[in-house]
């Protein structure tokens with residue numbers, strides 16, 4: 001019996017076999033596995049506590065001597081919770097998290113066994129990381145990198161089965177200081193925007209000393225039965241199905257969306273939520289998504305740095321907890337063709353240490369002008385750096401989603417809603433006018449009263465926009481479900497920092513010429529609206545008209561990853577990232593190289609899996625059925641029946657033969673195309689060859705014939721679980 005039927009047969013017993021974790025009150029467990037400042041107060045000396053808290057709040061360095069005191073306190077806390085090991089936890093560019101566990105246990109010179117955790121081990125580690133991608137950086141500079149403690153993200157205890165490990169969030173850098181992970185540049189970008197935004201805030205409020213960008217992500221994912229998933233080598237190896245005919249019932253009824261959550265999935269959700277709460281991840285919403293077997297969860301927003309860690313942690317926790325439920329979580333952007341893919345909306349704003357959300361319309365003329373400043377600067381940033389934004393979300397799996405009539409297009413545009421669009425065009429219409437202080441209409445924009453209207457305006461229509469204003473934050477919707485949010489966040493915060501810096505210069509120049517502050521601000525806002533209005537789009541982003549219109553407006557539309565990534569290494573990008581101290585030229589080049597290599601590898605693996613499945617699963621099943629039909633036809637013929645008695649069988653036979661020939665010759669062609677691509681030395685050229693000549697010329701074609709065969713071949717012979725089974729059986 002094939003794995004497919006075994007999995008289907010076991011479904012009911014497997015599903016009911018799972019023990020659901022008890023559900024505790026959230027407040028009772030929230031953050032119980034996190035070393036918070038409150039915990040620190042309890043376990044650290046005054047001096048150690050002060051040093052840690054200063055470092056978290058003000059980014060102050062912790063010296064080695066104090067680090068040892070801190071380490072002792074942390075060990076005491078961790079041991080009280082049954083922890084035996086610790087690890088430097090980091091986020092390398094492979095797209096997952098990395099850990100190397102060390103024991104607290106150590107032997108002293110005289111052979112006595114003790115438990116120890118010193119400051120040095122807390123601050124710095126050298127993972128044997130020579131096989132993490134470095135885009136050639138370490139080859140040039142230094143063979144190894146090291147991880148360094150990031151006190152701004154709290155430590156936590158990861159429970160895996162019975163084992164408990166203390167995880168220390170770290171950044172991963174080379175000995176010469178180049179970043180090798182997602183977190184180091186993110187922290188730099190956050191510093192850049194903090195500086196730039198604080199200066200701009202001072203036009204309106206001198207009390208602001210810190211601006212912290214905030215992120216609330218929404219994670220979409222699929223959940224399927226684990227055994228069914230394991231019977232699909234493509235899901236196991238690529239995270240997506242490379243073949244599969246559309247089921248009679250897909251998502252056309254939309255009966256899954258906001259329907260009741262299936263019980264087995266509900267148990268899984270409650271379980272991973274409990275684990276998340278212990279880790280301090282403030283999950284708040286859960287619901288079904290549009291596609292069958294698709295779901296979403298979202299937390300309360302947090303500081304970007306913490307939110308990024310929590311998202312990567314959550315993806316990890318979900319995958320682990322799913323195993324307990326004999327389920328499989330699919331985080332891939334497009335696990336099933338013809339069915340909606342998954343994204344990860346990044347809701348983003350900036351908060352001041354005076355408690356103001358800079359993207360929330362204010363209640364007074366002054367705060368409104370501050371809102372308008374940050375609002376318009378964001379639009380300008382996205383306009384000026386749309387190509388770099390696009391590059392920040394480019395990946396092989398996201399290519400399947402962007403522009404596929406279910407997700408935002410690869411064209412970066414900004415949706416602001418009718419009301420604010422009108423505000424902007426009113427301001428714009430006054431080009432050449434002199435604003436004066438008495439200018440009620442503009443300076444006293446009574447934006448806050450329009451919030452309800454604004455919300456009403458955010459109908460489904462704006463779901464087609466890759467970057468939308470949603471009342472008090474922008475929502476970057478083109479981020480892929482499996483992506484690390486850090487990439488998009490590093491870019492968004494850097495372009496915002498650059499734009500705000502320019503804004504400050506422009507306003508100061510006018511003030512120097514004698515403009516009053518508010519008037520100068522207003523003039524620059526007006527100038528920015530004029531310069532960036534072509535990125536504003538209120539209509540249907542999925543429509544063909546928009547693609548044409550965008551082209552007329554000269555907005556970039558990079559449909560595939562290898563070319564979208566070009567924007568990372570232009571002079572503009574190098575200047576942007578270097579002048580904001582986020583990436584050096586060589587770091588950017590290295591990252592570009594790594595992204596291209598990731599792309600090549602992913603497409604290469606898919607191509608191989610396609611070939612394997614076609615030859616080992618599809619063709620044998622088709623040939624077997626062909627033989628059965630043939631025996632049948634011959635039998636009928638031998639019995640003296642006229643051709644009309646087996647005409648249908650002959651038709652099916654012919655069709656199957658045709659598809660078999662096509663699959664075989666196309667797989668052959670794909671292998672040849674791969675060989676040609678593999679010979680290319682230049683990474684970019686190779687990525688483009690994989691994109692256009694391997695994937696572009698063969699994937700859809702091979703799939704077409706395989707999916708036709710699935711519909712022709714008798715069901716029991718078909719070894720791969722079908723869409724209707726993966727999507728609907730649980």
Ligand code: ADP
Nearest residue numbers: 214215216217218298299300301347348349473
């Ligand atoms: P929708 O599905 O309509 O987009 P959700 O409620 O699912 O809305 O998600 C909204 C997300 O935006 C939540 O994660 C929420 O915490 C986040 N959010 C709200 N305010 C802010 C803010 N100021 N900064 C960042 N994220 C925010």
Ligand code: MG
Nearest residue numbers: 218345347475
């Ligand atoms: Mg959303």
